[in-house]
Amino acid sequence: MPYLSQNIIERLDEKLRRLEQLRPLPQAAVAKLKEQFAIEMTYNSNAIEGNKLTLKETFLVISEGLTIKGKSLKDHLEAKDHYEALNYLYEFIERGSRQSISEVFIRNLNQLVLRETDKEWAGRYRTSNVIITGSDHTPPDASAVPAQIREVISWFKKTQKKSQVIELAAILHHKLVYTHPFFDGNGRTARLAMNLVLLQVGYPLVVILRNDRKKYYETLAQADKNHYAAFVNFIAQAVERSLNMYLKTLLPAAARPEQFVPLAVISEQTPYSKKYLNLLARQGKIEAHKERRNWVTSLEAVKRYLAGRKRQR
Numbered sequence: 001m002p003y004l005s006q007n008i009i010e011r012l013d014e015k016l017r018r019l020e021q022l023r024p025l026p027q028a029a030v031a032k033l034k035e036q037f038a039i040e041m042t043y044n045s046n047a048i049e050g051n052k053l054t055l056k057e058t059f060l061v062i063s064e065g066l067t068i069k070g071k072s073l074k075d076h077l078e079a080k081d082h083y084e085a086l087n088y089l090y091e092f093i094e095r096g097s098r099q100s101i102s103e104v105f106i107r108n109l110n111q112l113v114l115r116e117t118d119k120e121w122a123g124r125y126r127t128s129n130v131i132i133t134g135s136d137h138t139p140p141d142a143s144a145v146p147a148q149i150r151e152v153i154s155w156f157k158k159t160q161k162k163s164q165v166i167e168l169a170a171i172l173h174h175k176l177v178y179t180h181p182f183f184d185g186n187g188r189t190a191r192l193a194m195n196l197v198l199l200q201v202g203y204p205l206v207v208i209l210r211n212d213r214k215k216y217y218e219t220l221a222q223a224d225k226n227h228y229a230a231f232v233n234f235i236a237q238a239v240e241r242s243l244n245m246y247l248k249t250l251l252p253a254a255a256r257p258e259q260f261v262p263l264a265v266i267s268e269q270t271p272y273s274k275k276y277l278n279l280l281a282r283q284g285k286i287e288a289h290k291e292r293r294n295w296v297t298s299l300e301a302v303k304r305y306l307a308g309r310k311r312q313r
Contacts, residue, residue, distance in 0.1 A: 003167050003232035007308075011287065012166065012236065015243040016202055022250055033249055034090075037205040037242070039063070042082045045188050047210035051075050077116040082188060085112035086205075089192055093199050101156050101172065101193060103149055106181075109192050113185040125149075126183045135217075137224045139180035148179045167228075169197035170235035174223040194235070204242040206235070211293055215282075233284050241289030258298035260289070270302045280305065 043051075043058040053061065053068065053075050060066040061079045068076070088108065092099075099105070111123025125145045131138065140148055152175045159168060176190035191208060198206055208216055212234075219231035244260060263277040272280070278295055281288035287301035 002164065003170075003229045004164060004236055008233070008236055009164060009166075012240060012243065015240070015247065019204075019243065019246055019250075020202060025250060029250060033204070033246060037207065038083065038086050041086065041191075041205055041207045042079055044207050044210045045191050046075075046078050046082055048208065048213050048216070049187055051078050053079055074117055081113055081115045081117065084115070085109055085188070085192055088112055089196060089199070092196070100160060101153060101196065103153055105196070106149065106176070106189060106193055110182050110185050110189045113188045113192070114182075118184055121183045122185075123182075125181050130180060130183070132180070135221065135224075137178065137221070139178070145179065145181045149181055152176065152179060165197060165201050165203075166236050166239055167232050169194045170232045171223075171228060172197060173235070174220060174228070174231060177220065178224060198239065203239060204246045206238045206242050208235075208238055209290060211290065237284055237289065240287065244289055245291075258300045260291075260296040260298050263288075263295050263297060266297055266299060266302060269299055270306075272302065277302070 039059050039062060040055065042062065043053065043055045046053070046058070052071055057068045057071065058079050061068060061076050062083050092105075107123045107125075114122035126142050128142050129139070130142075152172070155175070156168070156172055173190045173194040176193060177186050180186050182189065195206055215234060219234045222228075223231040248260065263274045263281070266272075267274045267277055270277075277286070277288075277297065280286040281295045281297060286297055286305045288295050288297035290296070
C-alpha cells in the first residue's frame, strides 16, 4: 500500500525534475554542497548514536585533522570512519555501478563505519542476542541474522522496480535496523544504505538530524508494528529538506519557485501563529524543513494547506 500522498510524491518529483534540469551542475558549487552535506550527515548520524562532537568539531576533525580537547578518542575515530564510509558510498555511485543493495555492500558499509572503533566485529554479523535499551523491540536471534538479511535483500530486489523510491528506501532502512545484524553501527549502516537507493536516482544526500532523534525513534517504533506511514513520511521530509537546500543554493533567488523563511516571518502574513505553524510543520501538514535548529516554510506552502482545508469542507 502507498504510504505517501500523491501530493507529496508529485511535489518531490517536481523538485527532483527541477534539480535535474540544472544539470550539468556547476562543479564548484556541487563540490561545496557535497562536502557540506557529508560533514552534516557524519555529525548528525554519529550524534544520534551518542557521539559528543559538535558540527564544527566534526568538521575540524575531518577536514583539518585536529584533536578536540575534552572529547574521547572514540568520538574522533567515529567521525573519520563515517566520513570514509560516505566516501565509499559516493565512489560506488560515481563508478556508475547499477548494483543494488547486496549483503556484501551492507557488510562493507558496517566494516567502514566501525573500522577503527571495533576492528574485531566491523562488518561481521553478531554472534549473540542483544537488547535495545529503551525499545520494545527485541531483534531476532543471532543464529537467524544471516537468513534474515538474505530475506531483506530478496525483498528489496523483488520490490525495487514496483515501489515508489522514497518508500522503498525508508522501509529498507527500517528492515535493517529491525534485524540489527551487527553488534554496533546498525543505525549508521542503515542510514547509509538508504542513501544508496536515493542517490542512485538523483536525490541529494539525505540527512536525519540529531534534533529529530526523538521523532526518528518514535516513527521507527511504529514501523516495528508494521505501521510504516509515519516513518516513510518522516524520511520524505528529510528528502525534501535536501532538495530545498540544493535548489536554494543552485538557483538564483529570482528563479526559485518558493522562498523558505522562518516561521515567525510567515506568521505575520497568514492567519496562523508561529506556534501553530511549528505544529503543522512537525506533523508534515505544511511543506517545511529545518535549517540548523529552526523550521522554515514558504507562504505558498501555507496557501496550499489552506486550499486543501477548503476542499475538504
